[in-house]
Amino acid sequence: MDLVKDQLLERIEFQGNQHVRNFPFLMGQGNWFGSENLKPNDKLKDVIKHGSITIGFIGLAETLKAMIGEHHGESDEAQELGLDIITHMREKCDEYAKKYKLNFSLLATPAEGLAGRFTKIDRKEYGKIKGVTDRDFYTNSYHVPVYYPISAFEKIDKEAPYHALCNAGHISYIELDGDPSDNIEAFEAVIRHMHDAGIGYGSVNHPVDRDPVCGFSGIIKGDRCPSCGRLESKGDVPFERLRRITGYLVGSLERWNDGKKAEEAARVKHSVDCATCKKDGVYTKSEKVAREVAKKTAKKALGKA
């Protein structure tokens, strides 16, 4: 953490010594808070301090695998350790913010480029370790791995506490199979569960396919359009299959790096019912009370109560 902090301080020092004329749009037109009174030859030091200085992380799941052999989707012990690690990182950010009077914050990042690059570097150095370096990508931020089968509600419960800790940004994804409009109750249960669990930013991914020939939009299973009946393999115009990668909606994965392509291919869907959680995904009154207590304890630990 100190290494990253020092690198960020060095960068802001460099940026702060640039002049308004180096950034004519950003700094010369009063867009940046406090920049309205600066002259072209003034340095940026006094206004750039208002920006965010974020420390992002990926691969909590792989870290836990390497440390105790299980990730946080697999055991409560791993979840506890995961929360300890991320709480520590957040506390360091708060400490830096206070010490340097800068907006240090902790970011749950997908790290589009690094997710594949770091894995390659680590595999070269440490070899192929099961659950750690044996895939072409590191798991996004604090996410339960995309390939790990877990119900939607359990995934939400595991990831929600990290949202409060990652004050620079956070998101959780649920992958639904099929068209949510066919099962509005399940969709609503997922959203309500996200709300009650403390998910700050949630997203439900579901397939959206389109036949550009007849205009059908929905789910196209296999090769045949359910609307006009044409076979994709028999025509020149392929179906469009919309997918979401690190927050971007894409019709094709061609332009993504190998790491993210591998991540998309490894994804499993999250069921909205399971044996260990309630089918409707709604908390009971006593569970709600327990969650509130847990939230308050977490806030208190961070001095935010």
Ligand SMILES: [Zn+2]
């Ligand atoms: Zn069609």
